[in-house]
Every structure is written in C-alpha cells, then in structure tokens.
Amino acid sequence: MATGTKRIPRAIREQQMLDSAIRVFADLGYHSASMDAIARDAAISKPMLYLYYGSKEELFAACVTRESGRLIDHLTSVAAGGEGARRSLEGVVEAFLEYVDEHTDSWNVVYRQAAAEPRFRAEVDKTRSVLVDLTTDLLEQNSRERRDRGLLEVVATALVGAGEAVADRVALRSTPRSVAAAVVVDLAWRGLSGHRATTPAHPSATTPEE
Template structure:
C-alpha cells in the first residue's frame, strides 16, 4: 500500500502564508535586500510555488501593500463608534489606528517606510490608502462642524487641509507611540495594556488637535499679531 498523502493546503490559505512571510521579510530586510528564497523558506514552500502564485517580487510586494493597507483602513473604520459625537468618533478611530499599527509593526514598517521609498507603483498604492484615510477624517471634521452649526465657517479646502495635517500627525505618532525615550521613567513608558496605550496616544493627539478645531468651530481664529484671549479674562 502506498504512503498516505498529506492534506492539500487550499491555494487561498497558502497564498496568505506567503504574504505573511513577505510582510516580515520586507519589513526587516527592506524591499531591495529581501529575497524570494528567504520568503519561500519562511513560508515553508518552494520558490517556484511563490512565483507560480505571485509571479514576481514586484507583484508580491504590491499584493502585500494592498492587503496591509486594506487591513489598516478596516481597523480604523471598525473602531469608530457609530452615532457618537464627532469628537468621540475621531478619538475612537485614532485609537483603532494606533492599536493596529502597534499590533502589526511589520505591516506598518512596510506601509510607512518601505513602500513610500521604492517609487511607483508602490508609492501610489500607499498614497491611495492615505487619501482614503484623509477623506474619512475630513468627513468627521465636517460632521463636527455641522454639530457646532458652523459649517459655513470651514470651507471644504480648509477641512481637507486639517484632515491631511491630522493624518500626518497620526502617522508620526505611530512611529513614536510605543518606544519610550532613553532614560525614561515608568511614568513615560507606554502602558502595559496595548489598548490603553493606543487610547492614551489617541488622547494625546486629540488634546493637541481637537482643542484648536473646537475653537475654530466657535469662530475663534488665530492670526499674526492677534493676541489670543485667555479663558476667563475680563469675566
């Protein structure tokens, strides 16, 4: 009697295993230094099988970017609390962003460091993801303006600029959030609970950005040579 053959792994499962291995390899070695041999070995498959499924290193990298970008966007949108006030929705979405990037550091390294520096078409893939996040944040800012009954005071271009700034700040904070500074004490270290760490980082950004947004929505504007009035002065 012949040997019993092992159970065949479905193509979709095998492909995800290859993508998982590719994320780790690209994040830790960089796109140019990453090898298909190394990816195949980490995935536990032959190199010809990687080429059969994903055709080339370039197509493999593009597939990785698309999958990881979709996962990040899904995490952000799923984290938003529906029907909550706009500020709470924005905070919960930021929390989802920071929680996902902290839980998937290799994925974030591919999106934020590798893909952006390798030219087209990779940079375009990441730009499309970022544009989606900017539109999402702009919608939340617009909703907040409507809640404050000042939509006319925030032109669409200004809302778009604020959304770009907020997304850029979130991207920068994601690099910083879970790395305590050298010589930092226990008060400076990220919370042991990853969710608490994400919430604290989101609150840091909200305290920086939302206070200014709220003041804009009430009609207060900064300008060079215009002194801001302190709360309670003259009351």
C-alpha cells in the same frame, strides 16, 4: 488506508505567503529581502512562490495592498460605531495606533518602506487619501455646527500626518499609544478652535469640544 497530504486551498496559501513576505520584508527591507528567504519562511519551494507571485515587486505590491486594505477596513468599522465628534475621533486615532502597535511589521512595510519607493508610493498615497476623507467625514457628520469642508480637509490632513508621525514612536515603543492618541486628538481640536463655524449643521450631534 494510506492518506495523502491535505491540499491547502489557494486562497489560504496566498495569505500564508503574504504573511511570510511581510515578516521578511520588515526584517530585511525590500532591497535585501529575497524570494528564497520568503519561500523558506513560508515553508514552500521558490518555484511555487513564483507561481503565485511572478516577481518580488509583485509580491511586495500585494503585501502593501492587503495591509492597506486591512487598516482602512478596521478604521472604517470603528468610525461607524462612534458617537460624538471627539469620542469618534478618539476611537479612530486609538484604533489606528493600536493597529500599528500590534502590527509593527505591517506598518514598517506599508508606511516606511513602500512610501520610500516611487513604484509603490501611489498605493500609500491612495491609502492616506482614504484616511483623510474618512477623518473629514467624521468631523463633518458629528459636528453640531457647520464648518467649511475645505477647513475640515486641512485639519484631517494634518491629523493623518500627525498620526503617522507618532505611529513611528508607538511602533518603536518609545511612546505609549494612549499618550500619543491624546496628543493627536488634542491637536485636532486646537486646530478647529481658532476657526468660527458658519451655521448649525446637525442639531442632534455633539459639538467638537464635547
């Protein structure tokens, strides 16, 4: 009995297209990449690609949204499993740099290319804001001493910025991610050490210096 070609579910096909788009955008850059090249990489026709994503801009935006969401979900999961401020922070920073190291194409597209394009920068800024909030909560919830939320937000913002900066070196394999993670975490605690806490916050939590 003759059998036809098995139909790939739409959701799976969409993810395959995004995977191909990430590779092509990372290799050629947003402006040089073409829908033809992406369709070839995905082994589909260009009309089918346009059926799912109406333009290169729409496709790129979908890539940024998916990869940003994956990064946030990954770090949120890691943060939820940490114990103690320093250990939790170390875990999140290490997980972030591990993600960059293992998904360099994603990092290239989301944080290097999208951040440089005004039409996509809002999504990058939103992701950065979520990471700052996550880091601020992590510092606040795991600290035995109560510190001003505004101060923690400043430290978290600096930490996220430092993480992004060293992530480029990790992506280029110019700095081992373990070294980069240690430097970023050390900078965070040095930033807090010069500011006195106000009142005890969480008696059962470890202090930031632990």
